[in-house]
Amino acid sequence: MPESLTRAIRWDTVVGALLIVLLLFSFGFVDGFGNALNLSFFLGNTLPIALIALPMTLLVVSGEIDLSVASTAGLSGAVMGKLWNDGMAIETIIPICLLLGVVCGLVNGLLVTRLGLPSLAVTIGTLAAYRGIAQIVLGSNAVTDFPTQYLDFAAGRFGDSFLPQAFLPFLVLLAIAVVVLHATPFGRSLFAIGASEEAARFAGIRVKRAKLLLFTVTGVMASLTGVFWALHYASARYDNATGLELSVVAAVLLGGIDFDGGKGTLGGAVAGVFLLGALQNVMSLLNVSAQSQIVVTGVLLVISVLGPRVARQIAIARAAGSPG
Incomplete structure (x- = not known):
C-alpha cells in the first residue's frame, strides 16, 4: 500500500482534518464564532484541557492513565484560596500548590509502580480522595479577590487580538512535550513500555522509574491547571474543574x-x-x-476508542488486499 495512503488514513490525520473542517464551518456559519472575544474564550477555556493533555498523552502512551487530574486541580485551587485568605503572598502560594501536585502525583505513581495496582482503579480512588480533601480545606467558600495582575494574565489578551496571554506559556510547554516524546530516548522508551512492558524491561528500560516520573509530572501539571483555573475564572472553589478529567481523556483518545x-x-x-x-x-x-454537551463528550470518548481501531483494521485489510 502506498505510504501516502497509509498516512492519509492514520487516525490523528483524520482528527486534524476534522478540526480544520469544523473551524471552517464555524467561521462561515456560526454567528459570533469568528470575533476576537469569542476566539479568546475558546482558547482560554480549552487551555485547562490542553495543559493536562500534555503529560496525560505521555502517560497513556506508556499504558497508564490518571483520572484524578481534575480533583488534583480542584485541590490545588482550594489550597490556593485557603492560603490567600490566610494572608500568604501569591508568589509563595503558587510554588506550594505545585509541590502539592508533586505529592498527589507521587501517591498515584507509588501505588501503581510499587504495589502493582492498576492505574485506573488507583486514580478513581484518589479522584474521590483529593476532591474530598479540597472540600475539607476550603468548604463551600469561594475566594475571588486575587491580585489583579495575575487575573489579567490568566484571562487577558494581547491587545485587541484574540490570543490569550496564557497561550504563549502553553506553546512553550507543548514544544517541550513534543521534543521529549518524539525526539529523545526517554520518549522512545515510553512507546516501548506501552507496546510491551516485559520486553521493555528486558531491554534495560527502567519501567517503574519512568512511570513514577510521568505520574509526578501529571500531578504537577494538574496542580498548575488548578492555579490557572482559579485565576482565569477569578474563583477558587473546592469543586473547580469538576468533570475535567472526562474532557482530557476524551480529547487525548480522540487524538489517536x-x-x-x-x-x-x-x-x-x-x-x-x-x-x-x-x-x-x-x-x-x-x-x-450543558447536559447535552456532556452527552456529546461521552459519545466522542466512545468514538475515540473505536475510531483508531477501525482505522487500523481498514489499513490492515487494504494491505492484505494490495498486490505483492
Whole structure:
C-alpha cells in the first residue's frame, strides 16, 4: 500500500482534518464564532484541557492513565484560596500548590509502580480522595479577590487580538512535550513500555522509574491547571474543574492515542484537544445545554476508542488486499 495512503488514513490525520473542517464551518456559519472575544474564550477555556493533555498523552502512551487530574486541580485551587485568605503572598502560594501536585502525583505513581495496582482503579480512588480533601480545606467558600495582575494574565489578551496571554506559556510547554516524546530516548522508551512492558524491561528500560516520573509530572501539571483555573475564572472553589478529567481523556483518545499504550502522536492529541474545545464552544454559541454537551463528550470518548481501531483494521485489510 502506498505510504501516502497509509498516512492519509492514520487516525490523528483524520482528527486534524476534522478540526480544520469544523473551524471552517464555524467561521462561515456560526454567528459570533469568528470575533476576537469569542476566539479568546475558546482558547482560554480549552487551555485547562490542553495543559493536562500534555503529560496525560505521555502517560497513556506508556499504558497508564490518571483520572484524578481534575480533583488534583480542584485541590490545588482550594489550597490556593485557603492560603490567600490566610494572608500568604501569591508568589509563595503558587510554588506550594505545585509541590502539592508533586505529592498527589507521587501517591498515584507509588501505588501503581510499587504495589502493582492498576492505574485506573488507583486514580478513581484518589479522584474521590483529593476532591474530598479540597472540600475539607476550603468548604463551600469561594475566594475571588486575587491580585489583579495575575487575573489579567490568566484571562487577558494581547491587545485587541484574540490570543490569550496564557497561550504563549502553553506553546512553550507543548514544544517541550513534543521534543521529549518524539525526539529523545526517554520518549522512545515510553512507546516501548506501552507496546510491551516485559520486553521493555528486558531491554534495560527502567519501567517503574519512568512511570513514577510521568505520574509526578501529571500531578504537577494538574496542580498548575488548578492555579490557572482559579485565576482565569477569578474563583477558587473546592469543586473547580469538576468533570475535567472526562474532557482530557476524551480529547487525548480522540487524538489517536491508543488506550492500550504504545501508539499515538502528541500532534494528534493536541488536535483532539482543540477539536473538542471548538465543538464545545460552537455548542455553547448554539445554546446547546450543558447536559447535552456532556452527552456529546461521552459519545466522542466512545468514538475515540473505536475510531483508531477501525482505522487500523481498514489499513490492515487494504494491505492484505494490495498486490505483492
